Amino acid sequence: MEFDHVLDVRSSVRRYTDEPVSEEDIEKIVTAGEKVPVGHFDFKNYAIAAITNKKVLDLLTEENQALSGRGNPIYGAPLLLLIMNTPEAREDSIKFNAGIMAENMHLKAVDLGLGSICIYSFIRTLNKVEGYGKYFQALHLPEGLKPAMAVAVGHTPMPQRARRFTPRIPAFRIGEE
Ligand SMILES: Cc1cc2nc3c(=O)[nH]c(=O)nc-3n(C[C@H](O)[C@H](O)[C@H](O)COP(=O)(O)O)c2cc1C
Numbered sequence: 001m002e003f004d005h006v007l008d009v010r011s012s013v014r015r016y017t018d019e020p021v022s023e024e025d026i027e028k029i030v031t032a033g034e035k036v037p038v039g040h041f042d043f044k045n046y047a048i049a050a051i052t053n054k055k056v057l058d059l060l061t062e063e064n065q066a067l068s069g070r071g072n073p074i075y076g077a078p079l080l081l082l083i084m085n086t087p088e089a090r091e092d093s094i095k096f097n098a099g100i101m102a103e104n105m106h107l108k109a110v111d112l113g114l115g116s117i118c119i120y121s122f123i124r125t126l127n128k129v130e131g132y133g134k135y136f137q138a139l140h141l142p143e144g145l146k147p148a149m150a151v152a153v154g155h156t157p158m159p160q161r162a163r164r165f166t167p168r169i170p171a172f173r174i175g176e177e
Contacts, residue, residue: 001110001111001113005162006107006110006111007107008162008163008165009110009160009161009162009163010106010107010110011163012116012117012118013075013115013116013117013154013156013158014075014117015075015076015115015156015157015158016075016076016077016078016115016152016154016155016156017154017155017156017157018076018078019078019154019155020052020078020079021052021078021079021114021153021154021155025109025112025114026050026052026079028108028112029050029079029081029105029108029109029112029153030048030050030081030105031108032104032105032107032108033048033081033083033101033102033104033105033108033151034048034101035104036097036100036101036104037100038097038100039090039093039096039097040090040093042089042090042093042097044086045085045086045088045089045090046083046084046085046086046089046097046098046101046148047083047084047085047086047141047142047145048081048082048083048084048101048105049081049082049084049139049141050079050080050081051079051080051081051082051139052078052079052080053138054078055138056135056138056139057074057078057080057135059134059135059138060073060074060080060122060126060133060135061073061074063126063129063133063134063135064121064122064125064126064133067125067126067129068121068122068125070121073119073121073122073125074119074122074150074152075117075152076154077115077116077117077152077153077154078153078154078155079152079153079154080150080151080152080153081102081105081150081151081152081153082139082147082150083098083101083102083147083148083149083150083151084141084145084146084147084148085097085098085145085146085148086144086145086146087144087146094148095148095149098148098149099118099149101149102118102149102150102151103118105151105153106118106151109151109153110160113160114153114154114155114156115153115154115155115156115158116151116152116153116154117151117152118149118150118151119149119150119151119152120149120150122150123147123148123149123150126147127146127147132146132147
């Protein structure tokens, strides 16, 4: 897809079908998450987990619902990309680096014709729980990793349509006098 078209049709998708995302697409999305700039070249302190295990995704939803009283935080998406950092990651840059990784994967999913959404809410809730929650312990990842940000991905019944762009963020242009 042409880059500007990806930006035009990108939106946060909150409806998914059960159709699994192909292994080929999962790999492309993860690779996009790795092709990022990381402040101070701190690559070694980040990791990405591509989770399709339904038991783990259901556990995440149940745990989150019990604590927050809210519905499915990943909207039933069949694929969750969890971005994590180690305790050694530079504290002041974690959210920037994780956010950039998330956006790369979000845009790649759009490029592949998939629905996607960046998600922080369940991480805010479950990171307060011991071990960052049972769902996280069930991943059996190397010791020390902590969830920072997530992206949900899946096939969607929502059509990819360019939306009318409404500027919401003030932007200033300062050139020569
Ligand atoms: C850092 C970040 C965290 C977000 N967390 C959530 C979330 O937890 N749940 C959710 O439904 N949307 C989440 N979103 C999506 C935003 O709500 C969405 O991008 C915004 O409403 C604009 O809509 P659009 O993406 O369709 O343009 C998040 C987006 C960002 C950038």
